[in-house]
Amino acid sequence: MSDVYLNGSFMPASEARISPMDRGFLFGDGIYEVIPSYQGKLVGFTPHIDRMQRGLAEIGIQFDWSHAQWLEMIRQLLDLNGNGDLGIYLHVSRGTDSKRGHAFPSGVTPTVFAFTFAINPPPTGLPGSAKSFQVASAQDLRWKRCHIKSTALLGNVLHHQQGVDAGYQETILFNDQDELTEGSSCNAFIVKDGVISTPPLDHQILPGITRLLLLHILRTHSTLTVQERVISKAEVLDADEVWLTSSSKELMPVVAIDGKPVGSGEVGPVWHQAQQLFAAHKFDDPHQ
Template identity: 60%
Template sequence: MSTVFLNGTYMPVEEAKISPLDRGFLFGDGIYEVIPSYFGQMVGFEGHINRMNDGLKAIGIELNWSENQWHRLCEELSNKNGAGPLGIYLHVSRGADNKRFHAFPKHIEPTVFAMAFEIPIPKQPDLATVGKGYALTSTEDLRWQRCQIKSTALLGNVLHFQQGYEAGSHEVLLYNRQHELTEASASNIFIVKDGVIATSVQDNQILPGITRRLVIDILTEHGALTVEERTITLNEVRNADEIWITSSSKEIAPVTLLDGSPVGDGKVGPVWLKAATLYSKYKFNY
Protein backbone atom coordinates (compact mmCIF):
# COMPACT_ATOMS: atom_id res chain seq x y z
CA MET A 1 0.00 0.00 0.00
CA SER A 2 1.62 3.26 -1.12
CA THR A 3 1.39 6.57 0.72
CA VAL A 4 0.32 9.69 -1.17
CA PHE A 5 -0.01 13.38 -0.33
CA LEU A 6 -3.27 15.27 -0.89
CA ASN A 7 -3.89 18.85 0.19
CA GLY A 8 -1.64 18.79 3.24
CA THR A 9 -2.22 15.23 4.42
CA TYR A 10 -0.32 11.98 3.88
CA MET A 11 -2.60 8.96 3.49
CA PRO A 12 -2.87 5.53 1.88
CA VAL A 13 -3.62 5.88 -1.81
CA GLU A 14 -6.94 4.07 -1.30
CA GLU A 15 -8.13 6.88 0.97
CA ALA A 16 -7.30 9.76 -1.38
CA LYS A 17 -10.47 11.43 -2.70
CA ILE A 18 -10.80 14.35 -5.12
CA SER A 19 -14.06 16.08 -6.08
CA PRO A 20 -15.49 15.21 -9.52
CA LEU A 21 -15.86 18.99 -9.94
CA ASP A 22 -12.11 19.47 -9.67
CA ARG A 23 -10.98 21.29 -12.81
CA GLY A 24 -8.08 18.91 -13.18
CA PHE A 25 -10.64 16.14 -13.67
CA LEU A 26 -13.05 18.16 -15.84
CA PHE A 27 -10.65 20.16 -18.01
CA GLY A 28 -7.11 18.84 -17.46
CA ASP A 29 -6.59 22.28 -15.88
CA GLY A 30 -3.32 21.73 -14.08
CA ILE A 31 0.44 21.26 -14.15
CA TYR A 32 2.52 18.23 -13.21
CA GLU A 33 6.11 17.09 -12.77
CA VAL A 34 7.89 13.76 -12.35
CA ILE A 35 11.19 13.87 -10.46
CA PRO A 36 13.42 10.76 -10.40
CA SER A 37 14.77 9.93 -6.94
CA TYR A 38 17.31 7.19 -6.25
CA PHE A 39 17.54 6.23 -2.58
CA GLY A 40 16.66 9.75 -1.51
CA GLN A 41 18.87 11.54 -4.04
CA MET A 42 16.85 13.51 -6.62
CA VAL A 43 17.90 14.33 -10.18
CA GLY A 44 17.31 17.84 -11.51
CA PHE A 45 15.12 18.89 -8.57
CA GLU A 46 15.58 22.65 -8.99
CA GLY A 47 14.90 22.47 -12.72
CA HIS A 48 11.71 20.49 -12.20
CA ILE A 49 10.37 22.92 -9.60
CA ASN A 50 11.27 25.95 -11.71
CA ARG A 51 9.45 24.41 -14.68
CA MET A 52 6.43 23.68 -12.51
CA ASN A 53 6.34 27.27 -11.27
CA ASP A 54 6.66 28.54 -14.85
CA GLY A 55 3.76 26.32 -15.88
CA LEU A 56 1.55 27.44 -12.99
CA LYS A 57 2.26 31.06 -13.83
CA ALA A 58 1.54 30.47 -17.53
CA ILE A 59 -1.97 29.19 -16.81
CA GLY A 60 -2.71 31.53 -13.92
CA ILE A 61 -2.73 29.15 -10.95
CA GLU A 62 -1.53 30.86 -7.77
CA LEU A 63 0.28 28.53 -5.39
CA ASN A 64 2.83 30.22 -3.18
CA TRP A 65 4.95 27.21 -2.29
CA SER A 66 8.66 27.68 -1.77
CA GLU A 67 11.31 25.38 -3.21
CA ASN A 68 11.96 24.18 0.36
CA GLN A 69 8.31 23.17 0.76
CA TRP A 70 8.47 21.08 -2.40
CA HIS A 71 11.77 19.56 -1.30
CA ARG A 72 10.37 18.55 2.09
CA LEU A 73 7.32 17.02 0.42
CA CYS A 74 9.46 14.99 -1.98
CA GLU A 75 11.76 13.80 0.79
CA GLU A 76 8.88 12.82 3.06
CA LEU A 77 7.03 11.03 0.27
CA SER A 78 10.19 9.15 -0.66
CA ASN A 79 10.78 8.09 2.95
CA LYS A 80 7.20 6.96 3.41
CA ASN A 81 7.47 4.79 0.29
CA GLY A 82 10.73 3.04 1.05
CA ALA A 83 13.23 5.62 -0.26
CA GLY A 84 14.27 3.34 -3.12
CA PRO A 85 14.36 4.13 -6.85
CA LEU A 86 11.20 6.21 -7.21
CA GLY A 87 9.48 8.62 -9.52
CA ILE A 88 8.01 11.48 -7.47
CA TYR A 89 4.85 12.68 -9.21
CA LEU A 90 3.68 16.23 -8.36
CA HIS A 91 0.29 17.45 -9.56
CA VAL A 92 -1.38 20.84 -9.06
CA SER A 93 -4.83 21.54 -10.48
CA ARG A 94 -6.78 24.79 -10.25
CA GLY A 95 -9.10 23.18 -7.72
CA ALA A 96 -12.80 22.39 -7.37
CA ASP A 97 -15.61 24.86 -8.08
CA ASN A 98 -19.32 24.30 -7.42
CA LYS A 99 -20.18 24.08 -11.13
CA ARG A 100 -18.66 23.25 -14.51
CA PHE A 101 -17.78 26.49 -16.29
CA HIS A 102 -14.94 27.20 -18.71
CA ALA A 103 -13.77 30.53 -17.25
CA PHE A 104 -11.37 30.45 -14.30
CA PRO A 105 -13.35 30.55 -11.03
CA LYS A 106 -12.29 32.91 -8.29
CA HIS A 107 -11.53 32.16 -4.64
CA ILE A 108 -10.91 28.42 -4.92
CA GLU A 109 -7.88 26.61 -3.53
CA PRO A 110 -5.62 24.64 -5.84
CA THR A 111 -5.55 20.87 -5.39
CA VAL A 112 -2.06 19.58 -4.59
CA PHE A 113 -1.48 15.86 -5.05
CA ALA A 114 1.75 13.86 -4.98
CA MET A 115 2.63 10.19 -5.15
CA ALA A 116 5.67 7.96 -5.58
CA PHE A 117 6.05 4.97 -7.87
CA GLU A 118 8.85 2.52 -8.45
CA ILE A 119 11.24 3.11 -11.34
CA PRO A 120 14.09 0.90 -12.57
CA ILE A 121 17.65 1.65 -11.53
CA PRO A 122 19.51 2.81 -14.65
CA LYS A 123 22.14 0.37 -15.84
CA GLN A 124 25.74 1.43 -16.30
CA PRO A 125 26.08 2.39 -19.99
CA ASP A 126 27.68 -0.48 -21.90
CA LEU A 127 27.48 -1.29 -25.62
CA ALA A 128 27.64 -5.00 -24.83
CA THR A 129 24.54 -4.99 -22.62
CA VAL A 130 22.41 -2.05 -23.82
CA GLY A 131 20.45 -4.25 -26.21
CA LYS A 132 18.95 -3.36 -29.57
CA GLY A 133 17.86 0.18 -28.78
CA TYR A 134 14.46 1.79 -29.22
CA ALA A 135 12.21 1.60 -32.27
CA LEU A 136 10.39 4.79 -33.27
CA THR A 137 7.56 5.63 -35.63
CA SER A 138 7.34 9.14 -37.11
CA THR A 139 4.22 11.21 -37.68
CA GLU A 140 3.08 14.82 -37.97
CA ASP A 141 2.74 16.60 -34.63
CA LEU A 142 -0.98 17.26 -34.09
CA ARG A 143 -0.85 18.49 -30.49
CA TRP A 144 -1.66 21.99 -29.27
CA GLN A 145 0.68 24.95 -29.81
CA ARG A 146 1.79 25.43 -26.20
CA CYS A 147 3.85 22.31 -25.67
CA GLN A 148 6.29 24.27 -23.48
CA ILE A 149 3.65 24.04 -20.71
CA LYS A 150 3.72 20.69 -18.88
CA SER A 151 -0.05 20.47 -18.66
CA THR A 152 -1.97 17.56 -17.19
CA ALA A 153 -4.13 17.68 -20.36
CA LEU A 154 -2.09 15.02 -22.16
CA LEU A 155 -4.62 13.56 -24.59
CA GLY A 156 -2.69 14.75 -27.66
CA ASN A 157 0.47 13.08 -26.37
CA VAL A 158 -1.44 9.94 -25.40
CA LEU A 159 -2.99 9.61 -28.87
CA HIS A 160 0.41 9.93 -30.53
CA PHE A 161 1.98 7.44 -28.11
CA GLN A 162 -0.87 4.98 -28.73
CA GLN A 163 -0.28 5.33 -32.47
CA GLY A 164 3.29 4.19 -32.01
CA TYR A 165 2.34 1.51 -29.51
CA GLU A 166 -0.13 -0.04 -31.94
CA ALA A 167 2.59 0.02 -34.62
CA GLY A 168 4.91 -1.92 -32.33
CA SER A 169 7.17 1.04 -31.57
CA HIS A 170 8.49 2.29 -28.25
CA GLU A 171 7.85 5.97 -29.02
CA VAL A 172 6.66 8.36 -31.72
CA LEU A 173 8.95 10.95 -33.30
CA LEU A 174 7.03 14.11 -34.16
CA TYR A 175 7.56 16.72 -36.86
CA ASN A 176 5.68 19.91 -37.77
CA ARG A 177 4.04 20.89 -41.07
CA GLN A 178 7.38 22.13 -42.38
CA HIS A 179 8.81 18.65 -41.78
CA GLU A 180 10.99 19.95 -38.95
CA LEU A 181 11.67 17.83 -35.88
CA THR A 182 9.80 18.82 -32.71
CA GLU A 183 10.12 16.04 -30.10
CA ALA A 184 8.56 12.68 -29.21
CA SER A 185 5.24 12.02 -27.49
CA ALA A 186 6.87 11.62 -24.05
CA SER A 187 10.52 12.49 -24.70
CA ASN A 188 12.90 14.99 -26.26
CA ILE A 189 15.02 14.03 -29.27
CA PHE A 190 18.72 14.34 -30.07
CA ILE A 191 20.47 13.36 -33.30
CA VAL A 192 24.17 12.82 -34.04
CA LYS A 193 25.86 13.39 -37.41
CA ASP A 194 29.63 13.20 -37.92
CA GLY A 195 30.17 13.48 -34.16
CA VAL A 196 28.07 16.65 -33.77
CA ILE A 197 25.03 16.41 -31.48
CA ALA A 198 21.90 18.44 -32.22
CA THR A 199 18.48 18.92 -30.65
CA SER A 200 15.50 21.08 -31.56
CA VAL A 201 15.55 24.71 -30.49
CA GLN A 202 13.48 25.40 -27.37
CA ASP A 203 10.19 27.06 -28.37
CA ASN A 204 6.47 26.48 -27.98
CA GLN A 205 6.65 23.25 -29.99
CA ILE A 206 8.59 21.26 -27.41
CA LEU A 207 8.64 20.68 -23.69
CA PRO A 208 11.66 22.23 -21.92
CA GLY A 209 12.83 18.79 -20.78
CA ILE A 210 14.91 18.75 -17.62
CA THR A 211 16.90 15.74 -18.81
CA ARG A 212 17.35 17.49 -22.16
CA ARG A 213 18.82 20.50 -20.37
CA LEU A 214 21.04 18.36 -18.15
CA VAL A 215 22.35 16.46 -21.18
CA ILE A 216 23.25 19.70 -22.97
CA ASP A 217 24.96 21.14 -19.89
CA ILE A 218 26.82 17.96 -18.91
CA LEU A 219 28.07 17.17 -22.41
CA THR A 220 29.17 20.76 -22.96
CA GLU A 221 30.90 21.16 -19.60
CA HIS A 222 32.40 17.71 -19.07
CA GLY A 223 32.59 16.01 -22.44
CA ALA A 224 34.03 18.65 -24.76
CA LEU A 225 31.27 17.59 -27.18
CA THR A 226 29.57 19.94 -29.64
CA VAL A 227 25.84 20.27 -28.92
CA GLU A 228 23.71 22.45 -31.18
CA GLU A 229 20.20 23.73 -30.44
CA ARG A 230 18.70 24.47 -33.85
CA THR A 231 16.04 23.66 -36.41
CA ILE A 232 16.43 20.05 -37.58
CA THR A 233 14.75 18.79 -40.74
CA LEU A 234 13.10 15.40 -40.99
CA ASN A 235 15.58 14.57 -43.75
CA GLU A 236 18.44 15.17 -41.30
CA VAL A 237 16.79 12.86 -38.80
CA ARG A 238 16.47 10.08 -41.37
CA ASN A 239 20.14 10.43 -42.30
CA ALA A 240 21.50 10.73 -38.74
CA ASP A 241 24.28 8.46 -37.49
CA GLU A 242 22.55 8.20 -34.10
CA ILE A 243 19.21 9.21 -32.58
CA TRP A 244 18.51 9.43 -28.85
CA ILE A 245 15.39 10.06 -26.80
CA THR A 246 15.72 11.69 -23.38
CA SER A 247 13.39 11.90 -20.40
CA SER A 248 13.51 11.66 -16.62
CA SER A 249 12.64 7.96 -16.70
CA LYS A 250 14.61 6.94 -19.82
CA GLU A 251 17.61 9.24 -19.19
CA ILE A 252 19.41 8.92 -22.59
CA ALA A 253 18.02 6.03 -24.62
CA PRO A 254 19.48 5.03 -28.01
CA VAL A 255 17.22 4.59 -31.05
CA THR A 256 18.20 2.04 -33.68
CA LEU A 257 15.04 1.83 -35.80
CA LEU A 258 12.96 4.64 -37.33
CA ASP A 259 9.89 3.67 -39.33
CA GLY A 260 11.31 0.19 -39.73
CA SER A 261 14.65 1.35 -41.17
CA PRO A 262 17.96 1.22 -39.28
CA VAL A 263 19.38 4.39 -37.79
CA GLY A 264 22.96 4.71 -39.06
CA ASP A 265 24.41 1.23 -39.12
CA GLY A 266 21.55 -0.07 -37.01
CA LYS A 267 23.67 -0.40 -33.88
CA VAL A 268 23.87 1.65 -30.69
CA GLY A 269 26.52 4.27 -31.38
CA PRO A 270 29.75 5.35 -29.67
CA VAL A 271 28.63 8.95 -29.11
CA TRP A 272 25.64 7.64 -27.16
CA LEU A 273 27.99 5.59 -24.98
CA LYS A 274 30.11 8.63 -24.15
CA ALA A 275 27.04 10.81 -23.51
CA ALA A 276 25.26 8.23 -21.36
CA THR A 277 28.42 7.57 -19.34
CA LEU A 278 28.89 11.28 -18.65
CA TYR A 279 25.23 11.71 -17.74
CA SER A 280 25.38 8.78 -15.31
CA LYS A 281 28.47 10.29 -13.66
CA TYR A 282 27.30 13.91 -13.30
CA LYS A 283 23.47 13.86 -13.15
CA PHE A 284 23.30 14.36 -9.38
CA ASN A 285 25.44 17.51 -9.58
CA TYR A 286 22.71 19.65 -11.14
Protein backbone atom coordinates in the same frame (compact mmCIF):
# COMPACT_ATOMS: atom_id res chain seq x y z
CA MET B 1 -0.17 -0.18 -0.76
CA SER B 2 1.88 2.95 -1.42
CA ASP B 3 1.37 6.23 0.39
CA VAL B 4 0.48 9.44 -1.43
CA TYR B 5 0.28 13.13 -0.58
CA LEU B 6 -2.98 15.03 -1.02
CA ASN B 7 -3.71 18.58 0.12
CA GLY B 8 -1.54 18.63 3.22
CA SER B 9 -1.78 14.98 4.32
CA PHE B 10 -0.04 11.69 3.65
CA MET B 11 -2.30 8.66 3.31
CA PRO B 12 -2.60 5.26 1.63
CA ALA B 13 -3.44 5.64 -2.05
CA SER B 14 -6.70 3.75 -1.47
CA GLU B 15 -7.88 6.53 0.84
CA ALA B 16 -7.13 9.49 -1.43
CA ARG B 17 -10.25 11.28 -2.70
CA ILE B 18 -10.53 14.12 -5.24
CA SER B 19 -13.86 15.68 -6.22
CA PRO B 20 -15.20 14.98 -9.72
CA MET B 21 -15.79 18.75 -9.86
CA ASP B 22 -12.04 19.33 -9.69
CA ARG B 23 -10.95 21.27 -12.78
CA GLY B 24 -8.04 18.90 -13.22
CA PHE B 25 -10.59 16.14 -13.84
CA LEU B 26 -13.03 18.22 -15.90
CA PHE B 27 -10.59 20.26 -18.01
CA GLY B 28 -7.06 18.93 -17.50
CA ASP B 29 -6.56 22.35 -15.88
CA GLY B 30 -3.26 21.87 -14.09
CA ILE B 31 0.50 21.45 -14.21
CA TYR B 32 2.56 18.38 -13.38
CA GLU B 33 6.15 17.25 -12.97
CA VAL B 34 7.92 13.90 -12.71
CA ILE B 35 11.21 13.87 -10.78
CA PRO B 36 13.37 10.72 -10.73
CA SER B 37 14.98 9.59 -7.49
CA TYR B 38 17.56 6.83 -7.15
CA GLN B 39 17.91 5.48 -3.61
CA GLY B 40 16.73 8.82 -2.24
CA LYS B 41 18.92 10.98 -4.51
CA LEU B 42 16.88 13.35 -6.69
CA VAL B 43 17.81 14.21 -10.28
CA GLY B 44 17.20 17.79 -11.38
CA PHE B 45 15.09 18.85 -8.39
CA THR B 46 15.73 22.58 -8.81
CA PRO B 47 14.96 22.88 -12.56
CA HIS B 48 11.91 20.64 -12.16
CA ILE B 49 10.42 22.93 -9.51
CA ASP B 50 11.47 26.01 -11.50
CA ARG B 51 9.55 24.65 -14.50
CA MET B 52 6.51 23.83 -12.37
CA GLN B 53 6.46 27.37 -10.98
CA ARG B 54 6.73 28.83 -14.50
CA GLY B 55 3.90 26.60 -15.73
CA LEU B 56 1.61 27.53 -12.83
CA ALA B 57 2.28 31.22 -13.45
CA GLU B 58 1.66 30.85 -17.19
CA ILE B 59 -1.82 29.39 -16.68
CA GLY B 60 -2.66 31.64 -13.73
CA ILE B 61 -2.77 29.15 -10.84
CA GLN B 62 -1.87 30.86 -7.58
CA PHE B 63 0.29 28.45 -5.60
CA ASP B 64 3.40 29.78 -3.93
CA TRP B 65 5.24 26.89 -2.33
CA SER B 66 9.00 27.47 -2.10
CA HIS B 67 11.60 24.97 -3.26
CA ALA B 68 12.19 24.11 0.40
CA GLN B 69 8.51 23.27 0.95
CA TRP B 70 8.42 21.04 -2.14
CA LEU B 71 11.62 19.31 -1.04
CA GLU B 72 10.32 18.66 2.48
CA MET B 73 7.14 17.05 1.14
CA ILE B 74 9.05 14.98 -1.43
CA ARG B 75 11.52 13.74 1.19
CA GLN B 76 8.68 12.60 3.46
CA LEU B 77 6.91 10.89 0.56
CA LEU B 78 10.10 9.06 -0.46
CA ASP B 79 10.70 7.93 3.13
CA LEU B 80 7.17 6.56 3.36
CA ASN B 81 7.67 4.60 0.15
CA GLY B 82 11.06 3.09 0.85
CA ASN B 83 13.52 5.43 -0.93
CA GLY B 84 14.24 3.01 -3.77
CA ASP B 85 14.44 3.82 -7.46
CA LEU B 86 11.29 5.91 -7.70
CA GLY B 87 9.68 8.54 -9.86
CA ILE B 88 7.82 11.28 -7.99
CA TYR B 89 4.70 12.57 -9.74
CA LEU B 90 3.68 16.12 -8.67
CA HIS B 91 0.31 17.53 -9.74
CA VAL B 92 -1.29 20.90 -9.06
CA SER B 93 -4.75 21.56 -10.50
CA ARG B 94 -6.70 24.80 -10.25
CA GLY B 95 -9.01 23.18 -7.69
CA THR B 96 -12.67 22.35 -7.15
CA ASP B 97 -15.58 24.64 -8.00
CA SER B 98 -19.30 24.20 -7.37
CA LYS B 99 -20.10 24.33 -11.07
CA ARG B 100 -18.51 23.54 -14.41
CA GLY B 101 -17.53 26.63 -16.40
CA HIS B 102 -14.69 27.40 -18.77
CA ALA B 103 -13.70 30.70 -17.12
CA PHE B 104 -11.27 30.52 -14.21
CA PRO B 105 -13.27 30.51 -10.95
CA SER B 106 -12.33 32.81 -8.09
CA GLY B 107 -11.86 31.73 -4.50
CA VAL B 108 -10.93 28.10 -5.15
CA THR B 109 -7.93 26.40 -3.56
CA PRO B 110 -5.53 24.44 -5.79
CA THR B 111 -5.48 20.67 -5.43
CA VAL B 112 -1.97 19.33 -4.72
CA PHE B 113 -1.35 15.63 -5.25
CA ALA B 114 1.84 13.54 -5.31
CA PHE B 115 2.70 9.87 -5.52
CA THR B 116 5.70 7.65 -6.28
CA PHE B 117 6.14 4.82 -8.76
CA ALA B 118 8.92 2.37 -9.46
CA ILE B 119 11.42 3.20 -12.21
CA ASN B 120 14.18 1.06 -13.68
CA PRO B 121 17.75 1.53 -12.52
CA PRO B 122 19.43 4.00 -14.90
CA PRO B 123 21.70 2.77 -17.70
CA THR B 124 25.38 3.28 -16.99
CA GLY B 125 26.39 3.86 -20.60
CA LEU B 126 28.73 0.85 -20.48
CA PRO B 127 28.53 -1.76 -23.26
CA GLY B 128 25.43 -3.88 -22.92
CA SER B 129 23.65 -1.45 -20.58
CA ALA B 130 21.37 0.16 -23.17
CA LYS B 131 17.74 -0.63 -23.77
CA SER B 132 17.26 0.41 -27.38
CA PHE B 133 14.03 1.79 -28.84
CA GLN B 134 12.25 1.39 -32.15
CA VAL B 135 9.89 4.26 -32.93
CA ALA B 136 7.24 5.39 -35.38
CA SER B 137 7.18 8.84 -36.99
CA ALA B 138 4.18 11.14 -37.42
CA GLN B 139 3.14 14.74 -38.11
CA ASP B 140 2.85 16.64 -34.84
CA LEU B 141 -0.88 17.30 -34.29
CA ARG B 142 -0.74 18.58 -30.70
CA TRP B 143 -1.58 22.09 -29.50
CA LYS B 144 0.65 25.15 -29.93
CA ARG B 145 1.72 25.53 -26.31
CA CYS B 146 3.78 22.38 -25.85
CA HIS B 147 6.26 24.33 -23.71
CA ILE B 148 3.68 24.20 -20.87
CA LYS B 149 3.76 20.89 -18.96
CA SER B 150 -0.02 20.70 -18.79
CA THR B 151 -1.91 17.75 -17.36
CA ALA B 152 -4.09 17.87 -20.52
CA LEU B 153 -2.10 15.24 -22.44
CA LEU B 154 -4.63 13.71 -24.83
CA GLY B 155 -2.66 14.84 -27.90
CA ASN B 156 0.50 13.22 -26.53
CA VAL B 157 -1.39 10.07 -25.55
CA LEU B 158 -2.85 9.67 -29.04
CA HIS B 159 0.57 10.05 -30.66
CA HIS B 160 2.13 7.60 -28.19
CA GLN B 161 -0.62 5.07 -28.85
CA GLN B 162 -0.04 5.51 -32.58
CA GLY B 163 3.46 4.13 -32.07
CA VAL B 164 2.31 1.37 -29.72
CA ASP B 165 -0.36 0.24 -32.19
CA ALA B 166 2.34 -0.05 -34.87
CA GLY B 167 4.45 -2.22 -32.56
CA TYR B 168 6.91 0.46 -31.42
CA GLN B 169 7.77 2.01 -28.06
CA GLU B 170 7.43 5.70 -29.04
CA THR B 171 6.51 8.13 -31.80
CA ILE B 172 8.78 10.97 -32.91
CA LEU B 173 7.05 14.02 -34.30
CA PHE B 174 7.64 16.47 -37.14
CA ASN B 175 5.85 19.78 -37.75
CA ASP B 176 4.15 20.69 -41.03
CA GLN B 177 7.53 21.90 -42.35
CA ASP B 178 8.98 18.40 -41.81
CA GLU B 179 11.12 19.70 -38.93
CA LEU B 180 11.78 17.58 -35.85
CA THR B 181 9.92 18.66 -32.71
CA GLU B 182 10.11 15.88 -30.09
CA GLY B 183 8.60 12.54 -29.11
CA SER B 184 5.16 12.05 -27.61
CA SER B 185 6.68 11.99 -24.12
CA CYS B 186 10.33 12.95 -24.58
CA ASN B 187 12.82 15.28 -26.25
CA ALA B 188 14.90 14.22 -29.25
CA PHE B 189 18.56 14.41 -30.29
CA ILE B 190 20.47 13.29 -33.37
CA VAL B 191 24.17 12.61 -33.92
CA LYS B 192 25.87 13.04 -37.30
CA ASP B 193 29.64 12.80 -37.81
CA GLY B 194 30.14 13.10 -34.05
CA VAL B 195 28.09 16.32 -33.71
CA ILE B 196 25.10 16.22 -31.32
CA SER B 197 22.07 18.31 -32.30
CA THR B 198 18.65 18.94 -30.74
CA PRO B 199 15.81 21.29 -31.76
CA PRO B 200 15.80 24.74 -30.11
CA LEU B 201 13.22 25.48 -27.45
CA ASP B 202 10.01 27.14 -28.60
CA HIS B 203 6.25 26.62 -28.26
CA GLN B 204 6.50 23.28 -30.10
CA ILE B 205 8.76 21.64 -27.54
CA LEU B 206 8.64 20.93 -23.81
CA PRO B 207 11.76 22.30 -22.09
CA GLY B 208 12.73 18.87 -20.77
CA ILE B 209 14.84 18.68 -17.63
CA THR B 210 16.90 15.71 -18.83
CA ARG B 211 17.50 17.70 -22.03
CA LEU B 212 18.61 20.70 -19.95
CA LEU B 213 20.91 18.65 -17.71
CA LEU B 214 22.38 16.70 -20.62
CA LEU B 215 23.23 19.84 -22.60
CA HIS B 216 24.91 21.37 -19.55
CA ILE B 217 26.84 18.19 -18.77
CA LEU B 218 28.04 17.71 -22.35
CA ARG B 219 29.14 21.34 -22.63
CA THR B 220 30.85 21.32 -19.22
CA HIS B 221 32.43 17.88 -19.03
CA SER B 222 33.21 16.87 -22.62
CA THR B 223 34.73 18.14 -25.84
CA LEU B 224 31.77 16.94 -27.89
CA THR B 225 30.17 19.50 -30.21
CA VAL B 226 26.56 20.25 -29.22
CA GLN B 227 24.09 22.32 -31.25
CA GLU B 228 20.55 23.58 -30.71
CA ARG B 229 19.13 24.11 -34.19
CA VAL B 230 16.30 23.28 -36.57
CA ILE B 231 16.59 19.67 -37.74
CA SER B 232 14.86 18.38 -40.87
CA LYS B 233 13.19 14.99 -41.17
CA ALA B 234 15.73 14.09 -43.85
CA GLU B 235 18.53 14.73 -41.35
CA VAL B 236 16.85 12.53 -38.75
CA LEU B 237 16.51 9.66 -41.22
CA ASP B 238 20.17 10.09 -42.26
CA ALA B 239 21.53 10.41 -38.71
CA ASP B 240 24.24 8.14 -37.30
CA GLU B 241 22.41 8.07 -33.95
CA VAL B 242 19.05 9.23 -32.62
CA TRP B 243 18.30 9.58 -28.91
CA LEU B 244 15.21 10.35 -26.87
CA THR B 245 15.46 11.87 -23.38
CA SER B 246 13.05 11.89 -20.46
CA SER B 247 13.27 12.09 -16.68
CA SER B 248 12.16 8.50 -16.04
CA LYS B 249 14.21 6.91 -18.86
CA GLU B 250 17.23 9.24 -19.18
CA LEU B 251 18.91 8.76 -22.61
CA MET B 252 17.16 6.26 -24.88
CA PRO B 253 19.00 5.18 -28.04
CA VAL B 254 16.74 4.73 -31.08
CA VAL B 255 17.88 1.97 -33.45
CA ALA B 256 15.00 2.06 -35.97
CA ILE B 257 12.39 4.55 -37.25
CA ASP B 258 9.33 3.15 -39.03
CA GLY B 259 11.16 -0.16 -39.28
CA LYS B 260 14.26 1.28 -40.98
CA PRO B 261 17.59 1.21 -39.11
CA VAL B 262 19.17 4.34 -37.68
CA GLY B 263 22.82 4.37 -38.75
CA SER B 264 24.20 0.86 -38.26
CA GLY B 265 21.04 -0.24 -36.47
CA GLU B 266 23.00 -0.62 -33.23
CA VAL B 267 23.46 1.60 -30.18
CA GLY B 268 26.09 4.15 -31.16
CA PRO B 269 29.39 5.11 -29.51
CA VAL B 270 28.40 8.73 -28.83
CA TRP B 271 25.38 7.53 -26.83
CA HIS B 272 27.68 5.41 -24.65
CA GLN B 273 29.89 8.42 -23.98
CA ALA B 274 26.97 10.77 -23.29
CA GLN B 275 25.16 8.33 -20.98
CA GLN B 276 28.31 7.70 -18.96
CA LEU B 277 28.77 11.45 -18.51
CA PHE B 278 25.11 11.86 -17.54
CA ALA B 279 25.37 9.03 -14.99
CA ALA B 280 28.44 10.68 -13.46
CA HIS B 281 27.02 14.21 -13.15
CA LYS B 282 23.21 14.04 -12.98
CA PHE B 283 23.14 14.57 -9.20
CA ASP B 284 25.07 17.85 -9.41
CA ASP B 285 22.32 19.99 -7.85
CA PRO B 286 23.47 22.20 -4.95
CA HIS B 287 19.91 23.09 -3.89
CA GLN B 288 18.69 19.75 -2.54
